[in-house]
Amino acid sequence: MLPTPFGALDEKSLSQMRYSIGDHVFRQGDTTKGIFFVASGGICLTRVTESGNSVTIYNAQTGDMFAEASIYSDHYHCDAICTAPSEVVRISKQAIQKQLREDTAFSEGITKRLAVQVQDYRQLLTLRAVKSANDRVLLAVELGKLTGSVTQFANQIGLTKEACYRALRDLSDQGLLTKTGRGRYAPTPRSEDRLP
Amino acid sequence: MLPTPFGALDEKSLSQMRYSIGDHVFRQGDTTKGIFFVASGGICLTRVTESGNSVTIYNAQTGDMFAEASIYSDHYHCDAICTAPSEVVRISKQAIQKQLREDTAFSEGITKRLAVQVQDYRQLLTLRAVKSANDRVLLAVELGKLTGSVTQFANQIGLTKEACYRALRDLSDQGLLTKTGRGRYAPTPRSEDRLP
DNA sequence: ATCCGAATATGATTGAAATCACATGTTACC
DNA sequence: GGTAACATGTGATTTCAATCATATTCGGAT
The missing domain is CATH 2.60.120.10 (Jelly Rolls)
Incomplete structure (x- = not known):
């Protein structure tokens, strides 16, 4: 429809x-x-x-x-x-x-x-105004832009695929992203404030 | 109106x-x-x-x-x-x-x-997708983006003012832009094909 | 008239992403 | 099954814009 x-x-x-x-x-x-x-x-x-x-x-x-x-x-x-x-x-x-x-x-x-x-x-x-590749990739993933291939993703956010892969690795190492598979990354769930 | x-x-x-x-x-x-x-x-x-x-x-x-x-x-x-x-x-x-x-x-x-x-x-x-500062500045000037101050212009096209001034100088040196005054630049008119 | 802040302008240094290079993994198709 | 095409992934090198520094000019306020 x-x-x-x-x-x-x-x-x-x-x-x-x-x-x-x-x-x-x-x-x-x-x-x-x-x-x-x-x-x-x-x-x-x-x-x-x-x-x-x-x-x-x-x-x-x-x-x-x-x-x-x-x-x-x-x-x-x-x-x-x-x-x-x-x-x-x-x-x-x-x-x-x-x-x-x-x-x-x-x-x-x-x-x-x-x-x-x-x-x-x-x-x-x-x-696109975010200068740091790591920050840009993190923000883009959080905005849900990484749906298809990393190559496409890289092109869409204005980085080379290499810079993109490196940023994804760095962010995974830092624990800000979680690698969920080959070419698949998701934001690491933030620890939310909860009522006790 | x-x-x-x-x-x-x-x-x-x-x-x-x-x-x-x-x-x-x-x-x-x-x-x-x-x-x-x-x-x-x-x-x-x-x-x-x-x-x-x-x-x-x-x-x-x-x-x-x-x-x-x-x-x-x-x-x-x-x-x-x-x-x-x-x-x-x-x-x-x-x-x-x-x-x-x-x-x-x-x-x-x-x-x-x-x-x-x-x-x-x-x-x-x-x-914004144009990587080279010179190319970006040239395209932006051709698109008529340089109306106010160079500082504003630089911010709008996603470059530092320094990079912008340098690009403007380079492009003027190359003859692609013409300096029309302090902080004023215009595209050098292209030699058009004319009927003989 | 002069003082201040901002814009213009340029030079030197640095840092980060582009580029180049290459290995592996996956998919699709003959 | 083989292979061609492409995605993933990483390391080495280069390039170019950001950054830092500094001088000058302009306009507005006191």
Whole structure:
């Protein structure tokens, strides 16, 4: 099921797609055809800067939506690349624009979603501002950013994978993180104040 | 005059305020009272992370709005600090919520603004992902981020002022930037292909 | 007019992350 | 089963921005 407020849309405005690892859902510069929902799998949004650097903008996992801002853009400004075998629902741009005009609740839902996205980006910026690799990795893990591979995680938080592995090891040694498996780390539960 | 779609609002929902350098318009954690428009001056939005680092989120100049996403938040999640003697218009949160329910065009305008803000944050993230100080500074200047002081600029793009000054000098030496005055730099106009 | 604080500017040193290099482990596919 | 591709993990070296230090200039306040 699609997240609010997209449940209000007609079935005809949706198209189910399948992607394999490495497939492009869309490319930077493509004309916008709609916004997307990840039914299962993972889609990574990356942008190539003028200098040729590649930046991960967003790592959409199962249940996430992406390219929401494209309703008001003529073309996508990043690449959407499949990182795991994925089922993706495309929601037609025309249908959204029609619904926006006709359905107040739908419109409000969209606005709220965008507001949340703004806050998410702010969080990411806050994270990126942490200079120390160890502090950054710790904060990122605590924020639940380490879902997929460490390589992806490293890219998302703006570190090399090597620096990331080292930070994960250091933090585990310090007891701030607990290694729960190969490439799996979780915050060590803090001893909470409890009533006696 | 307020930017679209805020012209539709009643005069009663606006309050004009004056701030001096260093004044707080609001603080991180304050309950949200509305969103703001900079009639003149400059307001800097900074956020303090758990580790005590301070991040510049946004540098609102004359004609800019800020705290737009606060419509859907109970409290502000950053500090708004005045960086130049400023006249600021506060737009009541209640009035906005009322208008959102009653006026479709207003609602659409708000949504569009948020979509643009999402893109702005993406741009900032892209900028922050550039590792080389020189490349980052060049890109930032080309994006028109160097409006106020170099110190502010440095903070906004995530570099120390020293690194920033050095990059500005290097880029000027390389001819990629032109020094137009003390603390003033502009991109050197590229030789465009012209019809013969 | 001058005193103070902040911004501009640059040089020297240092420290931490990037880079390079490489070993092992895992998965998927022919 | 073999192997290709990629993720995990760590060590050695280099690089480049942060930091420390310091001089100068500018603007505002007294």
